[in-house]
Amino acid sequence: MGKKMFNTLRLPLLTALAVILLVSSGQRYLPILLQHTSSPHTLYLGVMLGSDEALSALSRYARENQDEYWLELVAEAGDARAYYLLALNEEDEERHTELLHQAAAGGHAKAQYELALLSDSTLKRVELLQRAAYQQYLPAMVALYQWYLHQDEPEQARPWLEQAALRHGPSALIHARQLWRQGDYQLAREAFVRASEFGVGEAQDYVELIKKYWPGPQAVGPGPASVMTNGRQCEMQIQPVVTSLENMRQLQSLAQTYHDDPRLSELPICLLKPIWLGDDRLNCDANWQGRHRLGCDEARLAELPLDDRLTHLLVLAPLGKANVHNGIMYLDLTDGYSVFVHELAHFAGFVDEYPLSSELAEQICHPHRQPPNLIFTHSEEALSDHLDKWRETAMDWRLAKSRTCNNHPLQAYKASDRLTFMEYHDQAYIPPLYLKLWQQQLADKRQWLPAYINIAQALEHQGRADLAEHWWQKRDALYQTAATSDPIHIQSTAIAPD
Numbered sequence: 001m002g003k004k005m006f007n008t009l010r011l012p013l014l015t016a017l018a019v020i021l022l023v024s025s026g027q028r029y030l031p032i033l034l035q036h037t038s039s040p041h042t043l044y045l046g047v048m049l050g051s052d053e054a055l056s057a058l059s060r061y062a063r064e065n066q067d068e069y070w071l072e073l074v075a076e077a078g079d080a081r082a083y084y085l086l087a088l089n090e091e092d093e094e095r096h097t098e099l100l101h102q103a104a105a106g107g108h109a110k111a112q113y114e115l116a117l118l119s120d121s122t123l124k125r126v127e128l129l130q131r132a133a134y135q136q137y138l139p140a141m142v143a144l145y146q147w148y149l150h151q152d153e154p155e156q157a158r159p160w161l162e163q164a165a166l167r168h169g170p171s172a173l174i175h176a177r178q179l180w181r182q183g184d185y186q187l188a189r190e191a192f193v194r195a196s197e198f199g200v201g202e203a204q205d206y207v208e209l210i211k212k213y214w215p216g217p218q219a220v221g222p223g224p225a226s227v228m229t230n231g232r233q234c235e236m237q238i239q240p241v242v243t244s245l246e247n248m249r250q251l252q253s254l255a256q257t258y259h260d261d262p263r264l265s266e267l268p269i270c271l272l273k274p275i276w277l278g279d280d281r282l283n284c285d286a287n288w289q290g291r292h293r294l295g296c297d298e299a300r301l302a303e304l305p306l307d308d309r310l311t312h313l314l315v316l317a318p319l320g321k322a323n324v325h326n327g328i329m330y331l332d333l334t335d336g337y338s339v340f341v342h343e344l345a346h347f348a349g350f351v352d353e354y355p356l357s358s359e360l361a362e363q364i365c366h367p368h369r370q371p372p373n374l375i376f377t378h379s380e381e382a383l384s385d386h387l388d389k390w391r392e393t394a395m396d397w398r399l400a401k402s403r404t405c406n407n408h409p410l411q412a413y414k415a416s417d418r419l420t421f422m423e424y425h426d427q428a429y430i431p432p433l434y435l436k437l438w439q440q441q442l443a444d445k446r447q448w449l450p451a452y453i454n455i456a457q458a459l460e461h462q463g464r465a466d467l468a469e470h471w472w473q474k475r476d477a478l479y480q481t482a483a484t485s486d487p488i489h490i491q492s493t494a495i496a497p498d
Contacts, residue, residue, distance in 0.1 A: 104128065109137035116143070133160060138167055145171070154178075165191060169198025176203065180245045183278065185214070209248050213276050226273045226307060228255040234270035235442055236347065238329075239310035239451075241301070242276045243284060246333055247316035257337045263430055268442055269344070271314070272307045286320035286332075294320020294330040299458035301451075302467060311478065312347055313451040327451030338425045345422060347448075348372065348441035350434070353402045353414055353423035361408035372437035373422055374402055375413045383413060390415050390433060393440075397433045445482035450475055 097118070103111035109132040116128035126147065132140030141164040148157035165175035176191030189210055195203035227234070228251075242248045255271050258264065281300055288295025296315055312327045320332045322339050324346035331340060351364055351371040365376050375386045383399075390397050397415035403423070404412035414420070416431045441447050456471035 104131075107131075107135070109135040109140065113137055113140045113143070116140070136163075138164060142168060142171060165194070169195050169200040169203070172198060173200050173203045176206070177245065185278070205249060205252075206245065209245075209252060213242075213248060213274060215276065215278060228271040228273055229259045229269075232259075232265075232270050233268040234309075235268035235445075236311050236448070237270050237272055237307070237309050238312045238314050238347075239272045239307050240274035240314045240316065241282070241304065242274045243280065243282060243315070243317045244333075247318065248274070248276055250331075250333060250335075251314075251316055254337055254340050258340070261341075263428075263435070264341070266435070267438060272310060275304050275306070277304075282315065282317075284315070284317040284320070288320070292321065293323045294332055295323075295325070296330070297458070298328065298454045299462050299464070302455050302459060302471070311448065311450045313454075326449040326453045328454050338421070338428070341430075342421055342425050345434075345438065348438050349447055350422055350438070351404060353404055353412075353420060355403045355406040356408075358407040361405050365405040365408040365410040365412065367410065372441055373414055373420075373434055374404060376405060376410045377413070378410060380411075389437075393433060393436045395433045395436055397431065445478055448478070450478055452478070 097115075100111045100115050100118075104115050112128045112132040116125045116132070119125040119128065126144070129140045129144045129147070133144050141160045145157040145160035145164060148154070148160070161171060161175050161178070164171035166172075172191050172195035176188050176195055179185075179188035179191055189207075192203050192206045192210065196207050228240075240251050242251055251274055258271070281303070282296035283300065284294065284296040286294055294315075294317055296317070301313065312329070314329045314331065316331050316333075318333050320330065322329075322331050322335045322343055324330075324343050327347070329340075329343045329347065331343070349371050350373050353373070355361075356364060367376050367378065367382075369376065370386060370389065372389075375383060377383055377386065387399075398417040400414055400417040402412040402414040415433050418429055418431070419427050420434065421427050421430050422434075452471040452475040456468040456475065459465070459468035459471065
């Protein structure tokens with residue numbers, strides 16, 4: 001006697017009467033009976049008579065009770081969900097996959113998605129993901145747009161990303177970033193807000209940045225409201241120019257870390273509020289003029305609503321090698337706070353303590369050029385003639401060789417026998433003497449190469465001498481405040497193409 005017959009014989013009297021009634025009357029009394037019984041036996045008889053309502057009810061009973069017997073019966077009757085549950089309970093891998101295939105063939109979205117992840121065939125994987133995604137199965141939509149983005153097919157990805165973004169926080173964030181890069185700023189804002197409402201903290205950061213800084217100060221004026229780093233004395237004032245949304249978030253992090261850095265708390269350096277550009281108005285390039293470093297068209301900076309108080313500029317762009325050129329610092333998205341501090345010291349004339357290239361060493365390594373942190377000599381005997389700048393600080397220091405001029409006949413010496421932040425970006429150590437020398441450099445504006453020089457030279461190179469003169473006058477005024485006279489044009493020098 002089979003299992004099904006055995007279960008039928010165990011029907012209670014009321015159910016047995018229901019069976020007789022159903023068999024004799026067809027489906028006439030089926031709706032009434034379904035309302036008054038939850039017996040799986042009766043429901044199964046309804047299934048046998050073709051009732052979708054009975055199949056749905058019996059399937060629900062089988063799932064809630066994890067009854068494999070009834071799951072098998074409703075699966076055979078066409079319930080794809082039952083096949084999927086049977087697959088989950090199946091330990092045999094081959095049988096598990098077979099049941100998944102049956103569930104997927106019956107239209108079960110989750111089974112289709114899981115089979116897609118198991119498939120070695122790209123075409124089959126995409127087909128299964130599409131079938132699940134068309135049923136609005138969110139993981140399939142996410143996997144599908146991620147696949148198309150990975151294949152560099154943004155148009156194929158777009159409809160699935162848009163749908164997923166309405167229900168999924170990380171997708172909403174990706175969509176918002178895409179919209180921003182496309183220049184759809186209002187839609188991007190709405191997408192950032194949506195992602196934030198889904199609980200994506202990063203999205204809330206973008207919402208706040210956009211609210212505070214976008215589209216950037218159209219007119220800037222004096223006062224603490226236009227300074228990112230409040231609470232500092234400001235001698236060197238750096239105007240950030242930001243070229244992307246991600247760079248704006250980077251700047252916010254750099255400014256906050258700088259503000260909280262106790263090592264640099266006594267330096268009179270301030271970050272002014274940024275100018276945030278919505279397009280590539282600066283014509284930046286990761287290989288600017290073939291120099292294998294980040295650079296931009298510095299003449300275009302004159303077209304921006306720059307703060308009149310600025311002395312230096314910080315340009316943040318998506319891609320390129322960090323460097324300082326006269327009064328402009330360039331950083332890309334990969335540059336963290338340690339790189340920023342290293343480059344900041346270049347503004348005060350500090351020179352790298354790692355080996356410079358032969359070409360750059362030829363420019364930097366000269367006996368009469370004495371940066372704050374280094375001494376260049378032909379011999380150790382000549383060292384004593386150059387140590388006064390360190391001795392006069394009355395601070396402790398230890399003489400050591402620097403690798404700066406390894407590719408040059410001269411030898412460089414530094415005032416520390418430890419690795420410093422000028423040799424490796426990730427070295428946090430700044431010798432106390434270096435901080436003292438840094439303050440001295442900032443106090444003497446005659447040592448500065450302000451951004452005015454960059455802009456003036458770029459304008460002159462374009463034949464716009466009349467506009468360049470304005471920036472030369474600003475340079476002259478800066479030096480005159482440092483009690484200089486008869487200033488001359490300083491030639492452009494790449495201090496540190498790090």
